[in-house]
Amino acid sequence: MVNVIVVKVGGGLLEDKLNQDAFLQKFSEIASPKILVHGGGKEASDMLSDLGISPVFYQGRRITDEPTLKVVTMVYAGAINKTLVSSLQALGDNAIGLSGADGNLISARKRVNNKIDFGFVGDPVSVNTALISTLLDNGMTPVICPLTHDTKGQLLNTNADTIASVVSSSLSDRYHVSLRYCFEYNGVLEDKTNPDSIIHSLNVKSNTARQLKGEITDGMIPKVDNALKASQAGVGEVIICGIDTLNAPDKATVIYG
Amino acid sequence: MVNVIVVKVGGGLLEDKLNQDAFLQKFSEIASPKILVHGGGKEASDMLSDLGISPVFYQGRRITDEPTLKVVTMVYAGAINKTLVSSLQALGDNAIGLSGADGNLISARKRVNNKIDFGFVGDPVSVNTALISTLLDNGMTPVICPLTHDTKGQLLNTNADTIASVVSSSLSDRYHVSLRYCFEYNGVLEDKTNPDSIIHSLNVKSNTARQLKGEITDGMIPKVDNALKASQAGVGEVIICGIDTLNAPDKATVIYG
Numbered sequence: 001m002v003n004v005i006v007v008k009v010g011g012g013l014l015e016d017k018l019n020q021d022a023f024l025q026k027f028s029e030i031a032s033p034k035i036l037v038h039g040g041g042k043e044a045s046d047m048l049s050d051l052g053i054s055p056v057f058y059q060g061r062r063i064t065d066e067p068t069l070k071v072v073t074m075v076y077a078g079a080i081n082k083t084l085v086s087s088l089q090a091l092g093d094n095a096i097g098l099s100g101a102d103g104n105l106i107s108a109r110k111r112v113n114n115k116i117d118f119g120f121v122g123d124p125v126s127v128n129t130a131l132i133s134t135l136l137d138n139g140m141t142p143v144i145c146p147l148t149h150d151t152k153g154q155l156l157n158t159n160a161d162t163i164a165s166v167v168s169s170s171l172s173d174r175y176h177v178s179l180r181y182c183f184e185y186n187g188v189l190e191d192k193t194n195p196d197s198i199i200h201s202l203n204v205k206s207n208t209a210r211q212l213k214g215e216i217t218d219g220m221i222p223k224v225d226n227a228l229k230a231s232q233a234g235v236g237e238v239i240i241c242g243i244d245t246l247n248a249p250d251k252a253t254v255i256y257g
Numbered sequence: 258m259v260n261v262i263v264v265k266v267g268g269g270l271l272e273d274k275l276n277q278d279a280f281l282q283k284f285s286e287i288a289s290p291k292i293l294v295h296g297g298g299k300e301a302s303d304m305l306s307d308l309g310i311s312p313v314f315y316q317g318r319r320i321t322d323e324p325t326l327k328v329v330t331m332v333y334a335g336a337i338n339k340t341l342v343s344s345l346q347a348l349g350d351n352a353i354g355l356s357g358a359d360g361n362l363i364s365a366r367k368r369v370n371n372k373i374d375f376g377f378v379g380d381p382v383s384v385n386t387a388l389i390s391t392l393l394d395n396g397m398t399p400v401i402c403p404l405t406h407d408t409k410g411q412l413l414n415t416n417a418d419t420i421a422s423v424v425s426s427s428l429s430d431r432y433h434v435s436l437r438y439c440f441e442y443n444g445v446l447e448d449k450t451n452p453d454s455i456i457h458s459l460n461v462k463s464n465t466a467r468q469l470k471g472e473i474t475d476g477m478i479p480k481v482d483n484a485l486k487a488s489q490a491g492v493g494e495v496i497i498c499g500i501d502t503l504n505a506p507d508k509a510t511v512i513y514g
Contacts, residue, residue, distance in 0.1 A: 134395055153343050154343065
């Protein structure tokens with residue numbers, strides 16, 4: 001099977017120009033077919049605030065009303081996606097930016113929850129792997145932003161970690177997928193105050209994984225959650241890494257089990 | 258040769274939800290392979306004003322400084338493009354949104370002008386017709402927003418009428434292209450105050466065409482200019498129409514010569 005590397009880059013790495021450039025340089029050095037999935041929550045929050053709209057979160061997930069959906073669509077599919085695409089083009093990668101609506105890449109269901117209305121938030125239903133194959137076969141690098149659609153004309157906000165996870169598991173039938181969550185640290189840390197305390201391998205079923213889930217907060221919950229789920233869903237390799245360990249998985253955190 | 262219909266829809270038709278829906282309905286009824294090119298200057302101006310940035314125009318063309326480029330990128334590639342794509346998906350069209358940077362669709366040169374610095378504005382240099390063919394062959398409908406790139410990492414603002422024109426002329430080698438500029442009126446009017454005074458055919462070389470150019474102002478100059486250029490560049494059919502005449506070219510204005 002052909003290798004495909006799916007990289008999720010967090011909004012935290014994209015807000016700083018130097019980090020963004022360093023990340024894109026490392027990403028462009030990956031030779032095999034690859035896919036980039038990006039977030040951008042921090043830039044969306046800044047734009048919401050510039051427009052006088054207060055962002056609301058619940059357990060690390062944004063609540064998306066109509067004005068918020070418009071802003072995240074502008075920031076994710078517009079500002080961030082096109083900046084990444086044009087930067088990758090300059091680095092020699094034939095990047096093509098996509099939301100889940102483009103080519104019906106990712107259809108989703110609006111989330112229903114008795115306790116809280118998340119607004120225009122979607123949970124992925126299916127991934128158009130044929131489209132991804134067509135793009136990869138033609139030498140392109142899909143750059144996916146965290147928006148999906150319900151196929152009835154409604155765009156939906158979807159967690160980027162989740163998108164990376166479902167895209168990777170959907171592709172696992174025809175590719176050997178290595179899914180790499182790239183964030184501010186070089187791996188999952190045993191001690192948050194010590195950047196060298198990287199846990200090099202994390203068994204999904206182990207107490208450590210369960211314990212970690214209990215200890216980590218906010219934006220990290222979906223990340224480890226999705227990494228665990230992707231590993232359980234048959235993704236060949238799931239890694240949590242930083243810019244320096246993006247292309248050196250053995251120095252990052254490998255999720256298995 | 259296979260027919261391809263390239264439709265340019267103006268920002269004026271997109272700002273009103275009823276017009277937008279009516280336009281998309283008519284567009285989705287086109288059976289042959291097709292491409293949509295959209296503008297969005299009015300929505301961009303509104304967003305600039307919401308963010309406290311004053312839009313500046315020179316002869317109907319926007320001057321694009323860095324904050325303006327970010328806003329037009331958000332509005333064109335984000336809000337408008339993804340709304341059109343998800344709406345077309347709901348109508349059964351497998352739409353895929355693209356800027357000129359995506360898949361290196363349209364590379365451009367930053368405009369140099371001795372009299373005035375247009376900022377981040379680009380004039381198209383080449384169109385990746387192979388990418389368009391790949392998408393059309395796979396049953397997709399490209400939806401192109403008015404942004405290009407210089408292949409060195411810089412996004413550039415480009416007039417949507419110009420994009421429709423260069424895409425159409427580039428495709429004319431391998432397709433029979435019908436280029437349709439769709440705007441508020443059902444064709445070019447002899448008398449602006451009478452919507453029924455449609456000029457049904459306009460010879461590029463005729464005095465009428467030259468006269469019209471002298472009489473029309475602002476946003477209409479690039480439209481007629483680009484229609485004339487596209488016709489001269491070998492595009493099979495160039496039409497200026499409205500929603501009601503989009504699929505009835507004989508009732509609109511046909512440019513020839």
